[in-house]
Amino acid sequence: MDFTESDDIRQLRDTLRRFVDKEMPRDLVAKWDKENRFPREVFEKLAGLGVLGLTVPEEYGGLGRNIIGTMVVIEELARRSLAVALPYINAACYAGMNIVECGTQQQKEEILPRVVDGSMIFAYGWTEPDVGSDLASMRTRAERRGDTIVVNGAKRFCSGAGVSDYIYALVRTGPEEERYRNLTLLLIPPTQAGVTIEPINGLGLKGFPTTDVTFEDVELPLSSIVGGVEKWNGAWPMVLGSGLDVEKLEVAAMAIGIGQAALDDAWTYAGERQQFGKAIGNYQSVQHKLAEMKTRLHAARLMLYHAASLADRHLPCTGETSMAKLFATEAGKAISLECQTIFGAYGYVKDFDVERYVRDSLALPIIGGSSAIQRNNIYKWMKRQ
Ligand SMILES: Cc1cc2nc3c(=O)[nH]c(=O)nc-3n(C[C@H](O)[C@H](O)[C@H](O)COP(=O)(O)OP(=O)(O)OC[C@H]3O[C@@H](n4cnc5c(N)ncnc54)[C@H](O)[C@@H]3O)c2cc1C
Numbered sequence: 001m002d003f004t005e006s007d008d009i010r011q012l013r014d015t016l017r018r019f020v021d022k023e024m025p026r027d028l029v030a031k032w033d034k035e036n037r038f039p040r041e042v043f044e045k046l047a048g049l050g051v052l053g054l055t056v057p058e059e060y061g062g063l064g065r066n067i068i069g070t071m072v073v074i075e076e077l078a079r080r081s082l083a084v085a086l087p088y089i090n091a092a093c094y095a096g097m098n099i100v101e102c103g104t105q106q107q108k109e110e111i112l113p114r115v116v117d118g119s120m121i122f123a124y125g126w127t128e129p130d131v132g133s134d135l136a137s138m139r140t141r142a143e144r145r146g147d148t149i150v151v152n153g154a155k156r157f158c159s160g161a162g163v164s165d166y167i168y169a170l171v172r173t174g175p176e177e178e179r180y181r182n183l184t185l186l187l188i189p190p191t192q193a194g195v196t197i198e199p200i201n202g203l204g205l206k207g208f209p210t211t212d213v214t215f216e217d218v219e220l221p222l223s224s225i226v227g228g229v230e231k232w233n234g235a236w237p238m239v240l241g242s243g244l245d246v247e248k249l250e251v252a253a254m255a256i257g258i259g260q261a262a263l264d265d266a267w268t269y270a271g272e273r274q275q276f277g278k279a280i281g282n283y284q285s286v287q288h289k290l291a292e293m294k295t296r297l298h299a300a301r302l303m304l305y306h307a308a309s310l311a312d313r314h315l316p317c318t319g320e321t322s323m324a325k326l327f328a329t330e331a332g333k334a335i336s337l338e339c340q341t342i343f344g345a346y347g348y349v350k351d352f353d354v355e356r357y358v359r360d361s362l363a364l365p366i367i368g369g370s371s372a373i374q375r376n377n378i379y380k381w382m383k384r385q
Contacts, residue, residue: 011070014099015049015077026353029077029081032207033356036072038163043087047118054243060112066244067312071253071304078257088157088161089250094168095122097246102238104228125155125169125213133373136179139333140215142171151218159210161190173233183235185226195254204359245311245318251305251368255361256297262357263293266339270365286342293335300328319381326374329364336361341371
């Protein structure tokens with residue numbers, strides 16, 4: 001058992017911290033949030049570090065699978081802004097890792113080098129107006145007419161669809177009653193005729209705008225099927241594959257990044273803000289809040305990196321990833337809200353970043369499988385032990 005970070009991981013963290021300080025200064029990040037604008041130019045610079053290749057084998061230009069490294073990148077980006085962390089996740093994990101595991105040779109050759117060089121942006125379209133946690137009840141339909149696939153339906157909360165090259169979409173391709181069997185993953189270009197995109201105005205997660213996407217007789221070639229024609233109706237095992245475990249960890253890493261940012265800011269503020277003739281950090285009630293938050297973050301980080309080390313080695317980790325997701329996202333939310341109380345009224349105004357941390361952290365126990373769904377998973381996993 002060794003809980004120390006390796007030299008490689010420490011160097012990666014330092015590189016990311018330097019990148020964030022230089023390319024993602026606080027005033028710019030606040031502007032992306034206010035304007036809900038995707039900072040593509042910063043994303044492209046991030047690709048220059050090579051970190052989009054942490055899920056991609058070397059033969060396609062990547063650095064080889066490194067899930068711990070991927071989590072470090074997400075955590076450090078999220079510590080400043082989700083506007084770069086979210087597209088990183090969609091490219092490196094949804095596209096990169098899933099195409100490595102499930103894509104055809106042609107898809108690997110066409111997509112993976114462009115994931116690594118940052119020139120391809122991805123959205124993932126799973127949620128629908130009537131489909132949230134219960135993914136197997138997908139209603140967007142695709143049918144094959146000769147060599148053409150025709151898609152009809154709607155996706156909801158499809159983040160980044162308006163700025164992406166592909167929507168990685170889960171669709172129904174047979175009778176609904178069969179639930180898990182008749183599902184297929186498609187790569188759908190948002191620019192294709194018949195695709196309409198409408199913005200959704202959410203509370204947080206700005207900078208990679210979330211959208212409603214409608215498909216009306218959208219025609220695609222058979223090469224759009226992730227994994228090729230033999231994977232038509234065969235998406236469910238891919239959905240349940242290691243991608244789902246890593247997805248939980250991506251959200252946990254964002255929660256830890258935001259929690260750390262909130263704690264850092266609260267620590268500084270507690271040292272500066274004077275009331276009753278001394279800094280508020282001198283009051284034991286404030287000190288206890290800081291100590292409690294530090295402890296929760298430490299525990300969340302240990303859970304994240306333990307689960308990531310299992311996922312890295314393709315070891316079973318469904319229980320560990322669910323526990324990490326549940327604990328870290330609830331901790332991230334609680335920490336952001338607690339830090340807001342240390343800022344008093346100033347935590348409630350947009351001039352202070354803690355206001356954004358609260359908005360962003362509230363989404364994390366919902367996305368990537370809600371806390372209730374993680375508790376269900378953990379209970380089922382316990383019964384199997
Ligand atoms: C800002 C934002 C961005 C998002 N981006 C994307 C994206 O890019 N792509 C995408 O596909 N989706 C995205 N989502 C959607 C997100 O993944 C879903 O919100 C999530 O899967 C939950 O679905 P739902 O909101 O429909 O909730 P529902 O599934 O309707 O659940 C509602 C409530 O019921 C509870 N519940 C449901 N089933 C059970 C059960 N079996 N046991 C106990 N409790 C249960 C849930 O915990 C929740 O509290 C995004 C959401 C947000 C808010």
